[in-house]
Amino acid sequence: xxxxxxxxxxxxxxxxxxxxxxxxxxxxxxxxxxxxxxxxxxxxxxxxxxxxxxxxxxxxxxxxxxxxxxxxxxxxxxxxxxxxxxxxxx
Amino acid sequence: xxxxxxxxxxxxxxxxxxxxxxxxxxxxxxxxxxxxxxxxxxxxxxxxxxxxxxxxxxxxxxxxxxxxxxxxxxxxxxxxxxxxxxxxxxxxxxxxxxxxxxxxxxxxxxxxxxxxxxxxxxxxxxxxxxxxxxxxxxxxxxxxxxxxxxxxxxxxxxxxxxxxxxxxxxxxxxxxxxxxxxxxxxxxxxxxxxxxxxxxxxxxxxxxxxx
Numbered sequence: 001x002x003x004x005x006x007x008x009x010x011x012x013x014x015x016x017x018x019x020x021x022x023x024x025x026x027x028x029x030x031x032x033x034x035x036x037x038x039x040x041x042x043x044x045x046x047x048x049x050x051x052x053x054x055x056x057x058x059x060x061x062x063x064x065x066x067x068x069x070x071x072x073x074x075x076x077x078x079x080x081x082x083x084x085x086x087x088x089x090x
Numbered sequence: 091x092x093x094x095x096x097x098x099x100x101x102x103x104x105x106x107x108x109x110x111x112x113x114x115x116x117x118x119x120x121x122x123x124x125x126x127x128x129x130x131x132x133x134x135x136x137x138x139x140x141x142x143x144x145x146x147x148x149x150x151x152x153x154x155x156x157x158x159x160x161x162x163x164x165x166x167x168x169x170x171x172x173x174x175x176x177x178x179x180x181x182x183x184x185x186x187x188x189x190x191x192x193x194x195x196x197x198x199x200x201x202x203x204x205x206x207x208x209x210x211x212x213x214x215x216x217x218x219x220x221x222x223x224x225x226x227x228x229x230x231x232x233x234x235x236x237x238x239x240x241x242x243x244x245x246x247x248x249x250x251x252x253x254x255x256x257x258x259x260x261x262x263x264x265x266x267x268x269x270x271x272x273x274x275x276x277x278x279x280x281x282x283x284x285x286x287x288x289x290x291x292x293x294x295x296x297x298x299x300x301x
Contacts, residue, residue: 019278023259053281055229056288060253062231063238066140071156076131079160080124 011043018050028057106175109133116176120167127167131160134177138184144250145188147239155191159184181255189265229288237287245280252277 009017018030025033030050031040040047112133118126138159143152162183170179238246247266251257252273257265259273266273 019274022278023274049285052285053278056234056281056284057253059229059231059234060238060249061256063144063235063254064137064256066136067231069140069143070136071139071153075135075153075157076128079131079157079164080128082157082161083124083127083164 009039011039011046014039014043014046015049018053022053029054106177106181108175109177112176116167116170120170127164130163134180135160137177138180141181141184141250141255142188144238144254145185145247146192147243147246151191155184155188158187158191162187185251185255185265229292233288233291234284237284237291240287241280241283245276245283248273248276249280249284253281 014021014036021030021036022028030036031047031054040050111129115126115129115133119130135156139152139156142155142159143149146152146155159180163180166183170176238249241249248262251262251265252259259270259277262268262273263270
């Protein structure tokens with residue numbers, strides 16, 4: 001990301017650029033990128049924002065494997081009936 | 091809508107490793123074995139249903155779309171060539187069906203790019219320079235799941251597709267027929283909104299505890 005390497009950010013500029021910066025960050029981990037260490041040190045509120053957004057994204061990955069949520073038990077019966085009726089037409 | 095069900099995506103192989111018994115059931119189901127198709131349903135019903143529920147935010151519609159996804163799967167199973175993980179392929183098929191359903195419900199005349207932008211009051215507040223209490227670091231999946239369910243639909247779609255399902259912005263842009271910039275921006279707003287909701291919930295819990 002050479003255009004950002006030497007940039008002197010203000011806190012507001014940095015926060016505005018976050019959507020793009022997150023996308024380019026290795027593994028979405030902006031806080032681990034040494035190029036942003038200075039701005040994160042100088043802008044505590046931006047550092048907290050980055051920390052929270054990274055935390056939300058990390059927690060979201062856990063949602064891929066569902067716990068508890070399942071379709072109602074009679075759904076398979078409906079699917080079977082639908083398949084049988086279509087198979088008998090064909 | 092482009093139906094690109096067979097494109098391999100490295101990240102999706104990593105996130106969707108093969109499930110025990112799936113390959114055998116898949117082969118048998120392709121050869122018309124009804125028990126094997128029932129096994130595929132048992133293996134994948136939760137994730138397909140949860141995906142539909144998160145995208146639609148409605149139990150009844152999620153059930154209908156789960157049914158639709160498995161009926162579609164039954165018809166299209168023969169076209170699965172194994173270039174991607176089966177669950178990746180099945181999820182993409184499901185996402186496409188849900189998006190088609192959403193368009194039929196009224197989004198077909200307006201591009202999603204416009205439609206997914208929520209109203210001002212739903213948008214996350216941008217208060218540069220102010221310091222709010224940060225998240226405690228103890229947000230669990232139940233709290234996040236509940237918060238995701240309260241997001242405006244457009245934010246929820248992009249968040250679920252990117253942060254939960256693992257799609258890249260270019261894939262989401264193709265699916266939602268919007269620009270990648272819009273997808274990135276919507277994702278960022280979704281995360282900001284979630285932060286706001288989660289902080290409010292944490293604050294409310296603290297107030298409740300102190301009573």
